[in-house]
Structures are given as C-alpha cells and as structure tokens.
Amino acid sequence: MRRAVIVSLLLFAFGSACTESQEQQADQMGDAAEQQMDEFRSDMDAALNDIDQRLSTLEEDVEAAGAEANSELQQSTQELRTEYEELQTEVEQMENASEEERADLMQRRIELDRRLETARLRAIETREEFADATQTRLNTLDQEITELEQRVENAPEQVRTEYEEQVSDMRSTYDELTQELNQMKQASEEEFTDMRRSLAEDLSELGANIESTLHEVERELETNQ
Numbered sequence: 001m002r003r004a005v006i007v008s009l010l011l012f013a014f015g016s017a018c019t020e021s022q023e024q025q026a027d028q029m030g031d032a033a034e035q036q037m038d039e040f041r042s043d044m045d046a047a048l049n050d051i052d053q054r055l056s057t058l059e060e061d062v063e064a065a066g067a068e069a070n071s072e073l074q075q076s077t078q079e080l081r082t083e084y085e086e087l088q089t090e091v092e093q094m095e096n097a098s099e100e101e102r103a104d105l106m107q108r109r110i111e112l113d114r115r116l117e118t119a120r121l122r123a124i125e126t127r128e129e130f131a132d133a134t135q136t137r138l139n140t141l142d143q144e145i146t147e148l149e150q151r152v153e154n155a156p157e158q159v160r161t162e163y164e165e166q167v168s169d170m171r172s173t174y175d176e177l178t179q180e181l182n183q184m185k186q187a188s189e190e191e192f193t194d195m196r197r198s199l200a201e202d203l204s205e206l207g208a209n210i211e212s213t214l215h216e217v218e219r220e221l222e223t224n225q
Helices: 002-068 071-093 099-122 127-153 157-185 189-223
Strands: none
Touching (some): 002 071, 071 099, 099 189, 127 189, 157 189
C-alpha cells in the first residue's frame, strides 16, 4: 500500500512538473508571437509614414502643376492615396495576424511603394532633374543589392543555393539600368520621353524585388535557426 501511495505521489509530481513546463513553453511562445507582432506593426507604421510623406509631396507637385499635370498621373496619385488609406486602416485594426497575413500586408506595402516610386519619377519633367533622381536611386539600389549579396553569401548552403542566382540577376539588371541612364543623357527629346517611362518603371520594379527578396531571406534565416 505504501509503495502504491509513493508511486502515485511521484506520478502526480511528474505530471505537475510536465504541466508547468508546458505552461511555461506556451507563455514563452505567446510572448514571442506578441513581440513579432509589435515589431511588425512598428516596421509597417514607419514604412507607411514614409509613404505618406512622399505621397503628400507628389500630390503637392501635381496640384501645383494644375492643368499642365498629366491626367494619368493625377489619377494614379488619387489611386495611391486611396490604397494607402486602406492599407493603413488594416494595419491599425489588425491584432494577431498570422505569418501569412503579415507577409501579405508586407507585399501590398512594397507594391504600393513601387507604384509611388514610379509615379514620382515620371512626374519629373526635365532631363537633368530626372537624371539626378535616377542616379540617386541607383546609388541606393547598389547599396541594397550589396547588402543582399552579403546576406546570401553568409547564409546556410540551402538558402544560398536558393537565392544566389536571383540576386545575381538583380545585379545584372542594375548594370543594365546604369547603362540606360547614360544612354538617356545623350538621347533626343522624343527618345527621352520613352526612356523616362521605362526607366521609372524598371527602377521601381528592381527596388521592390530587392526588398521582397530581402524579407524572404530573413524569414528563411529565422526558420533555419
């Protein structure tokens, strides 16, 4: 009888310890999830605030141009403001978003940023100002690609194999855009108009691809830890 009592007590103690350990693990997982949400919300708030400021500047430029402003640009600016407000509202109202939901919101923000950057560059009228803005953007993209190259180079083999070619293609695209900018400086006015549109779109697309890939690599690295 005494042995049975002792065994029962030991089993009870073991069960209590397991329950306590499980509760601690659950608390830790809950704390980690909450921290991830806080960090995600903070990053999104900062990015959306930056978009709001740049969009406001574009709206002021379009308004100042008045009747001379391109109707396509005016409509694009209005659509960007609407999409910004919708995305901002969703971020403000979200509570416990899943990883997939956060990734979707992030991708929508990157796409909004891409379209805004395209509109901003296309709104520049003179060749000199456009060339300066394009060169500034290329300098930033060069730094971002270099950072991405270093992340991938130092990543585990599985991650490195998955992204090496993709990052190499981005570097090639950057080199091509640099050459296009040099060609644009010597182009005729008619050629400049066409090249301005394509350069604005290609620069913005490259920037969006870099940012999307960087987030993907970071998620892969977190998963492999």
